[in-house]
Amino acid sequence: MSDVIDVADPADPRLDDFRDLNSVDRRPDLPTGKGLVIAEGVLVAQRMLASRFVPRALMGTDRRLEELRANLSGVPAPYYRVSADVMAEVVGFHLNRGVLASASRAPELSVAEVLDHARTVAVLEGVNDHENLGSIFRNAAGLGVDAVVFGTGCADPLYRRAVRVSMGHALLVPYAWARTWPADLELLRDRGFRLLAMTPAPTSRTLAEAMGDVGDAPVAILVGAEGPGLTEHTMRAADARVRIPMARGTDSLNVATAAALAFYERARFLA
Amino acid sequence: MSDVIDVADPADPRLDDFRDLNSVDRRPDLPTGKGLVIAEGVLVAQRMLASRFVPRALMGTDRRLEELRANLSGVPAPYYRVSADVMAEVVGFHLNRGVLASASRAPELSVAEVLDHARTVAVLEGVNDHENLGSIFRNAAGLGVDAVVFGTGCADPLYRRAVRVSMGHALLVPYAWARTWPADLELLRDRGFRLLAMTPAPTSRTLAEAMGDVGDAPVAILVGAEGPGLTEHTMRAADARVRIPMARGTDSLNVATAAALAFYERARFLA
Incomplete structure (x- = not known):
């Protein structure tokens, strides 16, 4: 005590x-x-x-x-x-x-470590807002995502505001920083992960279609910052591009909300 | 000009x-x-x-x-x-x-007015945070919700912060304040709406089950504030209680995120 x-x-x-x-x-x-x-x-x-x-x-x-x-x-x-x-x-x-x-900060985990036993991971690029980052951790924990991998340009998940908004899940959901980006995505592919890149592009597959294609195979959900989205370079490294079906006249959702919808759709295939 | x-x-x-x-x-x-x-x-x-x-x-x-x-x-x-x-x-x-x-503020709409031609509405109770309220409007617009009805205890959707977070959709998605609450829910029921109350209770139907039951009939999604949730009085006025399937060891999601998942699941049955 x-x-x-x-x-x-x-x-x-x-x-x-x-x-x-x-x-x-x-x-x-x-x-x-x-x-x-x-x-x-x-x-x-x-x-x-x-x-x-x-x-x-x-x-x-x-x-x-x-x-x-x-x-x-x-x-x-x-x-x-x-x-x-x-x-x-x-x-x-x-x-x-x-x-x-x-x-104190704990030793950083490696990408290989956080992928162990993981079946669903979120991969973030350019998510530089602490509040969005915290929300993504909260959503990941609540909706069954096993780990988070950071590409370039992401904020620090251990910043006070991120920890608070995550409801503490930033301390519990394992995460790792990619060392080389986006080349480290190959680490996921080598382990059988299907890489799904989120985009508003209307020509891409819907979340439901893409998750149905993947079934219960391991999946990595790639999310970019609100506004710019994923870089084209990262998009090209993915296996498929997926979108949320949106109502006419609207543009996009908050990045953490978009991620939550992907996590939710994924969980459907693991139930 | x-x-x-x-x-x-x-x-x-x-x-x-x-x-x-x-x-x-x-x-x-x-x-x-x-x-x-x-x-x-x-x-x-x-x-x-x-x-x-x-x-x-x-x-x-x-x-x-x-x-x-x-x-x-x-x-x-x-x-x-x-x-x-x-x-x-x-x-x-x-x-x-x-x-x-x-x-200037436009004249308030009545509940009956906003229900005209609506097939999906969000009904909020006690959502007193301007940021959450703004996010709910943004999510409603993006995911095809036709109108918002306010029960008691909700914040002002026209407050500057709410308008900003909504990306302006608080000005576009029709909304109305219930005059008597929760008695005004009968106005929805009279128009054929099925009333689904969101709750974390593990005994309730999942979102997917409940939306499947409703099919393409009009639906009202009732959401309470993060923390307290809907009042028991309001719960009892609903047709069904629905939950988001959550991972073990987690409690709840942000109220706007939870609403987004319900809107998303609903949109599946209107596509």
Whole structure:
């Protein structure tokens, strides 16, 4: 069980993992700085404690401590018990979730590692918005996607906002960065994955058609950023181009929503 | 064609429709104040110009004027041409979309009006987040939903943020507020709509089963706020309870994402 340590002084250096969370240049989750992973709220903290990320410390109110107590057994990281006012002063704003947890970054996984036992993976290119990235992780977890592979131009899934929007699933769904892109797509093909590239192009197969073609074979769903979409280079490396059937006069959906529809259609063939 | 009027003084009262857009108490889109509808950016302004909302004025840079010129023919509202600096001073922050349009609120439609010719409607209860509301309109437009009906507790779809996130579709997809809730659901039932209530309850029908049951009959998809979901009272007024098949260890999806999956599954039976 975490040691529970009462802290009344917001300047106490033991709280530094959580200091200035919104600061442009000092925030602790900046990859160029401390590079910590920060979980906000009981649910996300619970997921962090269940993840491969090793917790360093927690800071929260007494009430949140009670809610988390069962999850803290066997956890060596201390719980700094503070008032809401101290918390706001440390963090730099009022945080109504009442508890934060910090963890060190875990070693990066390789693409080969995350593909082990995976049957459905999401492959992202140019998804540089933390909120969209977080949503994709949440959708992946909810709809049965086994892993996420990052091509070029993606944002950091461990950034605080991404972790929060993912509801902590960015810490649980295995992910890996491609080393060479899009050449690493061959790693997926070698393992029998069918590569489906999402596009609004009306000449492409519908999601339902494409997933029906694939059946229950392993599948990789390639998604590009909202707006530009996948690069042509990456499109050409895919086995098929697939689209969401859209109503007339509309253009596209949010990238995380589009991904969710693909994940949902895929799950139909695995049920 | 809009009169193009150059304005160099940020204090010019003709720009008041766009003043202090982020102000807590003076912003022009506050329903308790001027209650204007504000469109941001070329695409959303185009959709406003194509909507039932009558434009009052536009304010933007010369570059955006050129992009909008074709849409401004026959539009009596003036285009106040300003520099980016003047624009920032009026609005109160730097707005990189380069153009804004204002419109008066159009008369509210009745539930009966929006149901005319509709075969798929979304019915929302307690969706009080402007971003989720905007996303639901975007998803509704993209996936062929004909109208939106609001029960109690929903946010204002004409709030600036909702309009922006909807990509302007909050101005195009017809919507109406129920007068008595959930009694007004009878208006839908009288028109032959099957009422499907979304819930995470594992005992309910899956989306695919429920939409298959409905076939191409008119359908209303009832969605509650993330977290609480639909009230039990509203659930009981529905014909069936439906769920998204979720992966183990996950709870729920974002409300707009959940709605998108229902809209998508519905569209399968209308193709």
